[in-house]
Amino acid sequence: xxxxxxxxxxxxxxxxxxxFIIGGVVIALIGKNPVEAYVAIFRGAFTxxxxxxxxxxxxxxxxxxxxxxxxxxxxxxxxxxxxxxxALAAAYVSLRFAGLPGVILLPTVVFAxxxxxxxxxxxxxxxxxxxxxxxxxxxxMMNYIAISVVSYALTYSMKDxxxxxxxxxxxxxxxxxxxxxxxxxxxxxxxVIMSVLSYVFLWRxxxxxxxxxxxxxxxASSYAGIKVRRAIALxxxxxxxxxxxxxxxxxxxxxxxxxxxxxxxTNVGFDAITAALLARNNPLLxxxxxxxxxxLYSGGLTAQFELGVPSSFYLFLEGVIIFSVVMFSTVLGxxxx
Amino acid sequence: MKWGSFVLALLxxxxxxGYVDAQKKYKVGLVFDVxxxxxxxxxxxxxxxxxxxxxxxxxxVSYAEPGPGGADRxxxxxxxxxxGKDLVIGxxxxxxxxxxxxxxxxxxxxxxxxxMDVGSAGQLPSNVVALTFREQEGSFVVGAIAGMKxxxxxxxxxxxxxxxxxxxxxAGYTAGVKYANPKCRxxxxxxxxxxxxxxxxxxxxxLAVQLNSQGCDVIYHASGNTGNGVFKAxxxxxxxxxxxxxxxxxxxxxxxxxxxxxxxxMVKRVDVAVxxxxxxxxxxxxTGGVREYGLKDFVKxxxxxxxxxxxxxxxxxxxxxxxxxxxxxNGIIEKIxxxxxxxxxxxxxx
Numbered sequence: 163x164x165x166x167x168x169x170x171x172x173x174x175x176x177x178x179x180x181x182f183i184i185g186g187v188v189i190a191l192i193g194k195n196p197v198e199a200y201v202a203i204f205r206g207a208f209t210x211x212x213x214x215x216x217x218x219x220x221x222x223x224x225x226x227x228x229x230x231x232x233x234x235x236x237x238x239x240x241x242x243x244x245x246x247x248x249a250l251a252a253a254y255v256s257l258r259f260a261g262l263p264g265v266i267l268l269p270t271v272v273f274a275x276x277x278x279x280x281x282x283x284x285x286x287x288x289x290x291x292x293x294x295x296x297x298x299x300x301x302x303m304m305n306y307i308a309i310s311v312v313s314y315a316l317t318y319s320m321k322d323x324x325x326x327x328x329x330x331x332x333x334x335x336x337x338x339x340x341x342x343x344x345x346x347x348x349x350x351x352x353x354v355i356m357s358v359l360s361y362v363f364l365w366r367x368x369x370x371x372x373x374x375x376x377x378x379x380x381x382a383s384s385y386a387g388i389k390v391r392r393a394i395a396l397x398x399x400x401x402x403x404x405x406x407x408x409x410x411x412x413x414x415x416x417x418x419x420x421x422x423x424x425x426x427x428t429n430v431g432f433d434a435i436t437a438a439l440l441a442r443n444n445p446l447l448x449x450x451x452x453x454x455x456x457x458l459y460s461g462g463l464t465a466q467f468e469l470g471v472p473s474s475f476y477l478f479l480e481g482v483i484i485f486s487v488v489m490f491s492t493v494l495g496x497x498x499x
Numbered sequence: 500m501k502w503g504s505f506v507l508a509l510l511x512x513x514x515x516x517g518y519v520d521a522q523k524k525y526k527v528g529l530v531f532d533v534x535x536x537x538x539x540x541x542x543x544x545x546x547x548x549x550x551x552x553x554x555x556x557x558x559x560v561s562y563a564e565p566g567p568g569g570a571d572r573x574x575x576x577x578x579x580x581x582x583g584k585d586l587v588i589g590x591x592x593x594x595x596x597x598x599x600x601x602x603x604x605x606x607x608x609x610x611x612x613x614x615m616d617v618g619s620a621g622q623l624p625s626n627v628v629a630l631t632f633r634e635q636e637g638s639f640v641v642g643a644i645a646g647m648k649x650x651x652x653x654x655x656x657x658x659x660x661x662x663x664x665x666x667x668x669x670a671g672y673t674a675g676v677k678y679a680n681p682k683c684r685x686x687x688x689x690x691x692x693x694x695x696x697x698x699x700x701x702x703x704x705x706l707a708v709q710l711n712s713q714g715c716d717v718i719y720h721a722s723g724n725t726g727n728g729v730f731k732a733x734x735x736x737x738x739x740x741x742x743x744x745x746x747x748x749x750x751x752x753x754x755x756x757x758x759x760x761x762x763x764x765m766v767k768r769v770d771v772a773v774x775x776x777x778x779x780x781x782x783x784x785x786t787g788g789v790r791e792y793g794l795k796d797f798v799k800x801x802x803x804x805x806x807x808x809x810x811x812x813x814x815x816x817x818x819x820x821x822x823x824x825x826x827x828x829n830g831i832i833e834k835i836x837x838x839x840x841x842x843x844x845x846x847x848x849x
Contacts, residue, residue, distance in 0.1 A: 206578075210574070212579060213571070213574045317693055317694050317695055318693055318695075321694075322619060324618050324619050325616055325618055325619030326592070326616055326618065326619075326660070326662070326664060326694065327592055327593060327595070327616055327619065327694075328688060328694050329619075390521040412570055417570075417572070417573070417596065419596075421593070421596075423533075423568065423569060424568050424569055424570045424593075425567070425568070426571060427567050427568030428567065428570065429531060429566065429568060430567040434697075459566065459686060460574075462567075463563060463566075463574060463575055463578065464569060464578055464582075466562075466563035466564070466575075467528055467561040467562060467563040467575075467578075467579060467582075468561070468562075470584075471566050472535075473563065473565070475536065476566065499748075
């Protein structure tokens with residue numbers, strides 16, 4: 163039993179090692195020195211801590227959303243769409259009520275983002291609960307709807323008339339987040355708190371217990387008196403609500419306006435699946451895996467112009483990581499709990 | 500203490516070496532827009548400009564592209580600036596905000612933004628140059644070609660979004676048509692009044708069919724993707740279309756008949772703009788503000804002369820343009836460069 167759980171802990175590290183070796187071979191094949199490339203990635207990630215933490219913040223929120231849904235046996239591929247809708251709602255409400263004092267505006271904006279994100283999770287959740295519709299398909303479709311809604315809103319009703327880019331006006335300054343240490347913003351702290359809360363929720367509350375029970379075995383849960391349908395719909399709501407905060411730092415600590423192309427083109431909701439997988443859906447480990455992926459991404463940007471390692475290398479490496487994590491968890495750890 | 504001073508001296512020496520090295524060679528960093536190299540459009544053109552610069556001028560170039568969505572545009576611009584580049588170039592108007600904010604933080608680094616959205620940028624910092632084009636001049640030339648080519652004495656214009664940007668194209672084109680063929684009438688229509696008007700090929704098709712049924716046998720579009728519909732209509736209904744921004748001549752090729760309905764394209768050469776701004780840097784002539792490239796700006800590489808604005812002639816459209824037309828068009832370019840012809844900036848000046 164001990165050896166098995168040891169192996170389980172080992173699995174992500176072995177998979178990462180394998181991924182890095184395969185990545186190194188590919189770098190060598192495109193004619194660059196793999197060691198130099200990894201050093202450049204490492205250096206890039208740590209010289210620009212601010213961006214690494216910034217990227218990790220977005221990833222943590224989305225990865226928590228994915229992880230919580232996983233515990234209920236749901237595969238939420240819609241974190242990307244929930245993130246977009248959350249960002250749009252936050253931007254809209256902040257501009258609409260820009261005159262309000264910051265202390266009132268801040269909770270209003272956060273509340274709006276959470277509600278819209280929860281709604282975006284509720285639809286696939288409710289469909290799954292009542293009609294048995296596959297949540298993978300519905301969340302993917304909801305992503306496309308979110309893309310259309312966001313680009314429509316930022317091209318028409320919310321567009322800054324002074325600009326010919328599809329983007330909103332500058333967001334109210336009362337909401338701009340200050341920079342804390344290392345150039346990071348306070349949202350990283352919120353993200354860490356959210357991870358702890360998610361952990362407590364999953365393992366220390368009745369609702370969290372029910373949710374995990376449904377993930378283990380729906381029939382047994384139902385027999386034990388758990389309202390399975392309610393648990394499924396609620397899980398997706400919570401998942402969507404958390405994902406909705408992923409781009410809050412992008413809006414209020416970085417660009418200070420909502421740019422259609424950037425929100426619509428985001429990949430954070432998908433990177434989050436990798437982060438959740440690496441963390442084996444443990445909300446606390448999500449912090450570590452998100453930091454790791456963010457560092458890889460952030461460092462990869464520098465490796466591009468320092469060494470000419472193409473930007474798609476990050477996506478490639480991420481793909482290999484997912485592949486080896488899935489493969490080696492099965493081989494080393496037996497069936498996933 | 501002895502060791503301390505030794506280390507200090509060593510540090511000073513190395514930093515001095517770095518300084519001397521930087522004096523010798525300018526470092527230029529370029530950030531592509533999402534998609535990067537291989538887009539057969541702006542990014543590839545920008546890369547070509549960078550290549551010319553590294554061949555011809557004594558500069559060290561490097562480049563990078565943002566990840567999906569491009570939330571990291573500003574990060575890349577900032578890292579380039581902080582890694583000791585002398586000039587950082589952003590390709591595309593989405594770099595407007597990132598470049599303006601980075602330029603404020605790095606007043607000693609110079610920045611250039613291709614197609615900058617000057618309207619939303621606010622007050623430009625003095626170390627930023629917006630690389631823009633006098634599209635009206637190129638439009639004048641293709642307008643003159645349209646005026647020479649038309650048999651029905653009526654030509655059309657399909658604009659994307661109503662506004663000052665596309666108005667420049669319309670103004671230049673109309674003036675060009677009238678210059679070459681005073682009897683010819685120009686019918687102008689627009690796809691809409693929002694940025695979506697650049698993304699609507701179905702609308703472009705509809706408008707082109709309408710113009711053609713009213714007698715237009717040459718149609719110029721300045722409407723982004725919407726223009727794909729104009730080319731589709733041109734192939735179906737056998738009239739000529741004129742492309743815009745990059746060389747779109749291949750869009751007019753009709754496989755079933757083997758004919759080509761692209762008359763020419765009004766080309767905005769981002770490579771020339773990128774090269775010239777690097778040349779300005781090397782020659783110490785870099786100045787901030789809005790830089791407008793026009794017909795008079797060119798780069799000579801080998802036997803080829805590349806103008807910042809031009810009309811495209813290639814295998815696809817050479818059967819549509821006779822030597823006489825090309826000669827006349829080049830004559831018009833000379834006259835605009837020489838100041839003999841004044842090209843209007845807006846349809847109000849027509």
